[in-house]
Amino acid sequence: MANVSTAKKPTTPSGGWTDLWKxxxxxxxxxxxxxxxxAILLWNEGNTFMNWISLKVPSYSHFEAAYSYIIIHTSALFALYLFFLILFSIAVKALSQExxxxxxxxxxxxxxxxxVAVGGSWDVMKRYNLETPLLALAVGLVIGNLIKIPAWLSTALRTQFFVKTGIVLMGATLPVTLIVQAGSTAFAQATIIAAATFLSIYWAGTRIFDLDKxxxxxxxxxxxICGVSASIAIGGAVKAEKHHVSIAISLVILWSIIMIFALPAAIRLLNVPPGAAGAWIGTAEFADAPGMAAAAAINEQAIKTFTLMKVVGRDMFIGIWCFIMALFSITRWDKRYEGTKPNAAEIWIRFPKFVLGFIIASIIVTFLTASAGTATSKAVYSNIISPITELRNWTxxxxxxxxxxxxxxxxxxxxxxxxxxxxxxGVLxxxxxxxxxxxxxxxxxxVTVK
Amino acid sequence: MRPDNETCVQRARFFFYFFEKKDWQPGETPPLDAIIKSKTVGPEAIRNLNKFLSTRLERIAEMMEILLRAHDDWAITGKKDYVLMETETYDFTNAIRVLEQHGFHDDEFILKVEYTRKWGVL
Structure with missing residues (x-):
């Protein structure tokens, strides 16, 4: 939806191994x-660089405290900026962007x-539940809806890329055993809700509002299923028209943004504990990034249970849903534009690959922690997991x-x-x-998942 | 919805297989059936293949020409047994319509449609 450069690039051939860097x-x-x-390598070498750049603005009452924190940490902030700039630039270059x-x-x-990090740490903001995640969103919405964002700025607004990188980093903070245990519960729960919601929207759309199937x-x-990713996957599988897919994406985004504010408010009103709140956000939110914003507005535990529900319980299975819908489209609906038999390879093609990174990160850190003694485990936490958590928060x-x-x-x-x-x-x-x-x-x- | 308010990019992929059609009409048989793994390949089977390929390749070339005339942005990739034409700038419904207007039916190609987020869409 951004006002971005729309200079058309010629179509290039798709697929193949180039996906790995494209x-x-x-x-x-x-x-x-x-x-x-x-982080592991530097810790092994006794280098504290990762701890140095993993900055978190402390809560404060007077602005002088925040100001002095920034002044003291100016070099670290600049190093953090360069750290992300270099990493993201490599990816942007490989993705053929300017x-x-x-x-x-x-x-x-x-x-x-x-x-925003400074503003969100002010105790007045915390009192009004406008901590960093919601403040960032609110600031972005105000600027984005009042000012036309220039194309050069739009090139840096890579919402999906940032959240996916953050989710991979989050893998390092969750033991793989927890992902397996909680993931199966999340999948069962998410599937019940996804099926009920899917049928509600489909039924209302076709029977009440006379929309195309x-x-x-x-x-x-x-x-x-999982927001925009699901709309584009199913839209392609059933050969929906382009403007219909665009409308579906717009609605996902619209409701996602409403939910970023509505869900945390409802959670506070109903006094829902953070663990359960994150799981609820995981089924009620429509997209990863807005869901993460809503969960981050609660606390760290909510972020974890949200991730388990949304990423492990829902996102991972988009390929299977896609396969089922393609099969349904071809066998049950009229044969307009019929052209493809559903291919089981679609399950892998549609699999969100960043989830692999999330699991790999979890395996690496779980293995490292498990193979260490108590003292080393504490060192792993303070020198690897803790800095990674802060870097994740910045993403x-x-x-x-x-x-x-x-x-x-x-x-x-x-x-x-x-x-x-x-x-x-469906929302109802x-x-x-x-x-x-x-x-x-x-x-x-x-509530026990931490 | 306004036409410039699109949130996705559509990639239409037309597969033109040399040896196969998507559906075989009554009376038609796949020409390779009498050749591949057959212990009794006769000259007639080869002539049938030749006849089929002459017609089939001509039809494919005509479809390619029609699509190229209708739109100038195609990525065309040659494979061992098919040609793939892909575009992100021409709606697949228009491409099908123009092929139909020239007497080509959807059993002569395989169409796959892919959507991706437009830049900046979450």
Missing amino acids: LEDYWAVWLGTAIILL IIPFLAGFTVLFTLSVA RFAATLAAGGS FIFTFLSIGLTSRFKELTSVGWKPFAAFTA INVPLGYLLSVVIMGNYW
Whole structure:
């Protein structure tokens, strides 16, 4: 939705091994894993660079405290800026994007991120529940909806890339045993909710609002499986028309942004414990980045349970959903544009590759921790896991600002009332059902996941 | 929705297989059936293949010409047994319509559609 450079590039052939360096998903894996390996290597060499750059603005009441923190840590902040700039620039270059506008854009994004991190640590902001994640989003939305974002800045607003890199880094903070145990619970829960929501949107779309079946399926996928990724995957699988896929994406983004503010408010109102809250956000939010913003507005435990529910319970299975829908489309619907038999390879093609990075990161750190004694385990935590957590938090601030700066309500709301109403029918099923399963029935389990 | 308010990029991929059609009409048989792994390949089977390929390759060339006339941005890749034409700038519904207008049917090619997020979409 951003006002970006629209200069058309000629179509290039698709697929093959080039995906390994031409897809954002893989670059999130490469960068996330590189950061983790670098942290291990530096710690092994006795170098404290990672601790030095892993900055977190402490909570303060008077602005002088924040000012002096920034002054004291100016060199570390600059090193942190260069650290991310170099890593992201390598990826941007490999992704065939222009590097100079990215450098300028990222500089502005980083500066805004520091300002937001300082603002979000002010105790007045905390009192009004406007901590860093929601503040970043709010600042981004205000700027993005009032000012036309220049193309050079837009090149740096890589919401998906930032959140995926952050999720890979998060893998290092979660033991692989927890991912396996909680992942199966998350999958069972997410599947029940996804199926109910999918059918609600599809039924409302086709039976009440008389939408095209493929359009309704694309909307339903976005509202139930995993947001934009699902809409584009199912849209392609069932050969939905382009403007229908665009509308579905707009609705996913619109409702995702509403939920970033609505879910944390509801969680505080209903006094939902953080573990269960994260799981609820994991089923109720429609996309990874906005979901992470909502979970980060609660606390660290909510971020973990959200990730387990959304990434492990939902995102991983997009390929299977896609395969089922392609099969359904060809065997049950009219044969308009029939052309392909569903191919089981689609399950791998659609698999979100950054999830592999998330699991690899978890395996690396779990192995490192398990093979160490108690004293070394503590050192691993303070020299590897803790700095990685802070670096992850910075990637999330970039994410939340990017969401705000790229979301324009005027564009998002111009989708027509029928698709909006059909999608809303799914929201009305999804949110209460998610509460029932995550908080009422499975709440005791999710509060123990830390 | 306004036409300039698109949030995705569509990639249409037309596969033109040399030896196969998507659907065989009544009376048609795949020409390679009488050749591949057959212990009794006769000259007639080879002539049938020749006849099929002459017609099939001409049809493929005509479809390619039509698509190239209709739109100038295609990535065309040659493979062992097919030609792949891909575009991100021409809607697949238009491409199908123009082929149909020239007497080509959807059993003569395989179409796959891929969508990706437009730049900046979360």
